[in-house]
């Protein structure tokens with residue numbers, strides 16, 4: 001009997017950005033070699049009935065022949081088709097006039113664009129000069145072609161003054177009105193992001209509860225469910241159950257450009273590696289995947305959430321977290337040793 005559905009995201013082309021908050025973690029762009037895409041899918045075919053294949057893990061469409069690439073991703077997928085989601089490359093939108101036509105062809109209705117404030121902070125956090133201006137160019141291009149932009153804004157203590165000005169910028173660009181002309185509301189959402197990957201370094205400047213600018217409160221994602229670190233420490237101090245991430249109906253696997261295999265639970269750090277596709281037998285890798293039997297998950301099962309709080313929680317901290325993000329932060333502290 002074969003296993004439940006699988007999605008494979010392989011880092012075939014890398015990413016033009018080096019975002020300071022990148023939850024996957026920074027890694028070099030590296031060519032995976034000829035035929036890597038087909039070889040990867042062939043490894044899993046005997047074990048899964050349905051395989052969605054994605055040739056990107058970081059930036060979608062970050063290869064010059066993105067049309068042919070999309071067709072190839074569809075052809076390599078087994079028993080199902082890959083999805084477009086609401087993602088695109090703003091790097092490419094700002095450079096390639098035909099790319100927006102491709103997005104229309106593949107029926108992309110909305111595209112998410114990520115800001116960190118105005119020009120200084122956005123350029124700093126994306127890791128490239130010009131990123132902010134590219135995001136504005138991308139916004140205009142999308143609207144001109146009937147595609148809705150959705151602005152995502154990451155907030156911390158360092159960028160909050162600039163971030164507070166983003167709703168006014170959206171008004172100045174008449175985004176609410178222009179989106180309504182396309183039949184939908186303009187969407188802006190603000191959050192602090194998870195505390196893993198590169199964003200793990202921002203724990204010291206994580207936004208404090210009383211410091212969210214008033215202009216951003218209406219846009220703060222799941223604000224009612226967010227808690228301060230102190231509140232979560234009090235809530236979970238005596239929790240005896242462990243926190244163990246778990247696959248849903250569909251297993252999602254990340255393949256790094258050196259063929260390491262990861263779940264999509266958290267960042268791509270050595271402690272989360274399932275194994276290596278070139279070095280480990282595929283049967284054993286699939287067993288680890290389907291039985292969720294990896295050193296990180298075994299370690300997670302062996303420690304209670306209360307113990308993690310007692311070891312790593314700061315009961316005096318008013319840093320703001322979504323509960324799930326804080327659990328992942330605590331577990332990663334533990335796994336880092």
Ligand code: SF4
Nearest residue numbers: 015017018019022058
């Ligand atoms: S957050 Fe996305 S765009 Fe930024 S560096 Fe990471 S993968 Fe690239």
